[in-house]
Amino acid sequence: MPTAVNTATYAAVPIGTVPTTLTINGETRTRAIEPWTTLLDLLREGEDLIGTKKGCDHGQCGACTVLIDERRINSCLKLAVTLDGADITTIEGLGQPGDLHPLQSAFCNHDAFQCGYCTPGQICSAQGLINEGKAKTRDEVRELMSGNLCRCGAYSNIVDAVLDVIGEQA
Amino acid sequence: MATAAKIGIGSAINRVDGVEKVTGTARYAAEHPVENLLYGYIVEAAIAKGRIVSIDEEAARAVPGVVEVITHLNRPHVAWTDHSYQDELKIPGSPFRPLYDDRIQFSQQPIALVMAETFEAARYAASLVEVAYEAEAHNTDFEVAVGEKYVPKKKRSGYMAPKDRGDAAQAFADAPLKVSGDYRLPPEHHNPMEMFGSTVEWHDDGSITVHDKTQGSQVVQGYLASVFGFSKKKVRVLNPYVGGAFGSGLRPQHQVFLAVLAAKMLERSVRVTMTRNQMFSHAYRPQAIQSIALGAETTGKLTAIRNEATTSTSRYEDNMENVVTWGLMNYDCPNADAEYTVAQVDTATSADMRAPGAATGMTLFEIAIDEMAYEAKVDPLEFRLINYSPIDAMNGTPYTSKALREAFQEGAEAFGWSKRSAEARSMRDGKELVGWGCATGMWDAQFSKTSASAKLTANGHLEVACATSDIGTGSYTVMTLVAADTLGLPPEQITAKLGDSDLPTAPVEGGSWGAASSGAAVQLACQAVGKKLLKAAGKIAGAPLGEATIDDVLFEDGCIVLKDAPTVRVPFGDAMRAADLTQIEEEETAAPGFGDMWKGMHKSKNTHSAIFAEVKVDEELGVIRVTRIVDAVAAGRIINPKTARSQILGGVVMGMGMALHEETFPDHRLGRWMNHNFGEYHVPVHADIHDIQVIFVDEPDPEVTPLGVKGLGEIGIVGTAAAIANAIYHATGKRVRSLPITIDKILD
Structure with missing residues (x-):
């Protein structure tokens, strides 16, 4: 009460x-x-x-x-x-439609979302993760993205997208 | 026939609504800007059963910005017959009516709505509403409730009563090998990421535009019209983006009722959003107990199946699911019987959650099947092949298609099943025990009457529209691909519209019938446009297509092309100009029985899957990791392999939640869910997800639905938890018959 x-x-x-x-x-x-x-x-x-x-x-x-x-x-x-x-x-x-951030493009290409509701948070979190410079491997990305829930279960596609962008920047 | 570059059915393209979703420009229900908006905050009942004695609103009303406190005492008139509150699901009983009277039927029932100029003022004022109750004895303990289980007199539509065969009691008594036990699934909450919310725009003429989180805009439109006495013309419901639902949005939820009630009473635009805590106040997957007894020969041939289940419902409605039929349909066994009952608890009515009935009944059954395979000392995959039924063994009917055998073969090969060692606790990786398990999944391939329109303009742009929903399922993309396929236009020239009650009629999106149904309707509408185009081309001077009929041409790259002389091509624009047309618009309805579907009328229609799971279990700590899943799915024709794969991934991930995490705990003294938040209701997170491989088995099936599509929304979850449970047994030698399999059950 x-x-x-x-x-x-x-x-x-x-x-x-x-x-x-x-x-x-x-x-x-x-x-x-x-x-x-x-x-x-x-x-x-x-x-x-x-x-x-x-x-x-x-x-x-x-x-x-x-x-x-x-x-x-x-x-x-x-x-x-x-x-x-x-x-x-x-x-x-x-990024905006027509001028996507690399993470936004990678999320589209890897189908890293379904309903799309957690997506902006996942992308901002991924950018924060990249800024931190700690995550290099799949396991590290998975661990350090675990504060972002996705009920549609797009997790493996999200990690693929993030790793794509980390790889480009490495 | 098609050129290599053609994009259509079968093309793996990016989700067409993707850019809106990744840029945050997709607006969900509670995100539509409206002038002079009022915010509503829900006050919930603190007891599970009884009545409201008094409500003290004085302090709440004194908060600056508060406009009204709406309760059953001051609400405007609403409908009073049960019939007016019935929705498309038609669950027998007396649907819940928010703020109707002083009765409390479940804890967290909405009992007041505080309206204020800001969200914060409404939230704070809601905390000041003091309610006095007269409590009655309640029961939320399902294990107690099953003592009064019963078969509902009136059956829910879509309910399939189990059919017995042979003499299962005698066969079980005589069986050389026996397995029997009680298997349990706790209550689970859907928890879509978007919380239930509605924005109601009040217009001066007394009409409303409602942005709602729902799986069916027209269902909500009909409900609001009948409950509040609106003419349907005065209610438009929009849901172009839905932040997940998983069945929780099949029925109109109470926030939309409350928002419209407030808008009508105050003649203002209103937004009401549930909190995450309040998301536990309504729909949930029913709790279940399933008693399974299996008898078999020493060879592993099943001789008896006895399958009984009870699921939870409320005091006021009989929610029923198809729980016990799956095992009887799927296995060749001469003797089988089954019984399904419900039991009442003092909660809100349980609801459909992803693969309702099958996710419960098939999953628990597949754990029992695994036990029998060990009893018979037969490999669990081999056991399933020994008892494989090419026909629907319960109804005695053939399937329109069943490529489950192929799914087992392809899945087993991808997984490496042949390298499995038979004994439990026989595989190890360092400190971790390793286990491999498998299971079968099954769901209905459904089709529902759906209309769609197609509008081609002379500039070559095509718009297809249908009042279906896209709850993350990929409906926009499916409609686009079907239209691209039918009229030979690139996806960039096609716009798919959905999520609007003004659009051509579609059923609520659920049951995995969306792609098959709206896809077929879009195809018909596009074919009708194609016929009009051909007719228009007849007006071109010199008639380049001659006497060609619709069967003599195809549509490719924006042109009508003669099949026998592909160099003869008429651009759509030329044909339309010749006939003086600026646009061609057609609407069509796809209904069951269309095309080759009549051939499948008396056949069973199902999707199947073979799931293989690898777990690693820390022997000292009991921590379980699902390191690998292979899910081989036989689901007919796949329209977009990319989004299709995602749907299966999502189902598998939710199945992992079912296996290891998800459980809503009631406090029986208070009659209230205890863990109503994401901190304590655990769902899988990034760290839980390792390697998941999805395989689509080739399964052409023109009889099942017009496009040969069977649907994918549910099949990914069915059986996944069983494959994991069976892998855990293989790893540890510990058979857990109640989900989720948490650490305490492993160390127990």
């Missing part, structure tokens, strides 16, 4: 906003953000950057993975107001 904490007083107080400056996909914007808004909800509901997906809102599925200052992170676990000055890259910033 949900419990009501300080119901009488807290509930009646408007939550207020905090001015926050974020660079998203190269574009710097300042927004008045309520402190309880996650980066994920800000992107999806506030900025209409719906490529970042909500699969659990608990940091358990990886669908909301974005890159903050080149590092992959679950955007559902980050309150947006804590990111003042951060540089955020979402799937929309990696």
Whole structure:
């Protein structure tokens, strides 16, 4: 059961906003953000950057993975107001139709998705993995991509796609 | 006939909706931007059974931004007959009605909807809604419920009652070799990655556009119209992208009901999305107990099959599956009997989940078959060949095709089965025990009446459309390939449209009938366009095609071509200009019995598979790794080998979940699922997946469906968990009869 904490007083107080400056996909914007808004909800509901997906809102599925200052992170676990000055890259910033990122092309060519819902998170996570420079082998990619769930079971195709791109860059 | 470059049925092409998916430009149900949108957050019942005594909304209403708290006390009028809530699945009983009255039928039942200007305000306010209940005694323990199992009077459509043969009781009593036991499958939740969500656009004229997560836009349209009293014309439902469903979206789910209820009440546009936790409030694969008794001669020839199963349903609907029929159909055995019953628990009604019935009943049966093979000291693959039935052994009918023998041969060869040593615990790799197991998979090859349209414009662009869904199955690509094949156009010149209740009628997408049915409808519509083209070409001065009929021509590279004189080619544009046509649009319906299908009318129609699994088990820690799977599938004609392979991979991966991970645990004191999140409901992850090889066995079958397609959505999961369980026995000598096979069961 949900419990009501300080119901009488807290509930009646408007939550207020905090001015926050974020660079998203190269574009710097300042927004008045309520402190309880996650980066994920800000992107999806506030900025209409719906490529970042909500699969659990608990940091358990990886669908909301974005890159903050080149590092992959679950955007559902980050309150947006804590990111003042951060540089955020979402799937929309990696590539667009007609100008695909190598990972996006590789995912298409390897059929590394079915329903497509986990896909932006998988791709952002893979880019983070490449940035980290740790994964070279299939086993390492599998281990270090395990935070990104795919219920359609496209895992082996995803690893093939990621290895393709790692191989090109190696 | 076709040139080498022609792309059509059988071509392995990239998914045509791929670019949208990899760039995040594909919009799913909860992702459509709407002005002045209100957000709804669901409040769920905290008890499993009883009634609501009071709801204190005061604190919730005081949260800035909150617009309304909707409960059974203040909701607008909704339909009151059960009939109005029935959907295409027609499950006998009294369908659940959200916010209808004060009754609580299951824990996590939606009991209020908080509407606010922001998602966060709605979520917070929902936490402030205080509900007082009067609880009644509940039971969520299926093992207790089976004491009151029963055969439902009214059967669900599609239910096949098992047919007994011979005298199985006597044959089992007389059998020199016997295996018998109870086999169990726990509740499993579908958990598609996209959570159930709906965005309802409210229009000033009182009509609504609903973006919904569903496997059938027209099912939801019909449901909303009948429940809320809309004219169908005023309800348009769209689902062009669906983030997985696996059966959970076959019936309209309660978030769409709630979103439309709120939109109607407030005359505003509304979005309601379930949380991952709330995703456990509805559909789940029924829990099952299957009692299997097998008798055999010492040679390994089966003499008796006794197969009884009970699955869980709710108090208010009888959800039935075909659980016990598969083993009786698949094995040559003179004596067989079976019984299927359901038992009620205080949960939401169980639901179809990928290969409903077969994933349960065939999988558990295939573990028992493995046990009998060991009892008879016969290789498990050889055992299956000794008892191979070329016909449907339960119904006594031939199959339109059954290339299971070929699947066994090709799969075994790819796997290296001949190198297997027979004894359990006889293979090892360092610290790990190695086991090899096999199993059979089986599913229905179904076909459902479906319409499609095809529109060719003079610039050579073709649009094909059908109200089917693509839940990750590849429907867009299948429709494109069939159209490309029929009219000889490259895929780049073809647009496939689906996921819209305005489009030509299609059934809900499920049961693996999608490709066969919408594919056939698209082919018919394109053929009709082809006939119109030929007629138009007759207007060309000099009539280059002469008196040619449709049988005398083919369509290639955007031209009508004379079969007997391939140098005579009429571009589509020339024909259309001659007849003064700017476009040709045709709609056709493919119904059962079409083409050569009538020849298969009284035959059994099934897909089959042979699955081979290798496991490695750490003897000290009990950790199991599935290191190799070969799945050889006999599923008729394959339209796109690339997406087809992915569908099987996906089924196999979900089968691995069934074998090793997936289980939803109820807390029987609270009558509530405990592990309702991805942290505790375990599904396979990257690290679990090693080498999976998919083989499609050649199986031409013009009688099964017009295109010879049997469907692939389900067959990949059926039997996979059995192959793994059987491999675990081979590795460890430990026979586990309840899935999933977790470490504790290995070390026990």
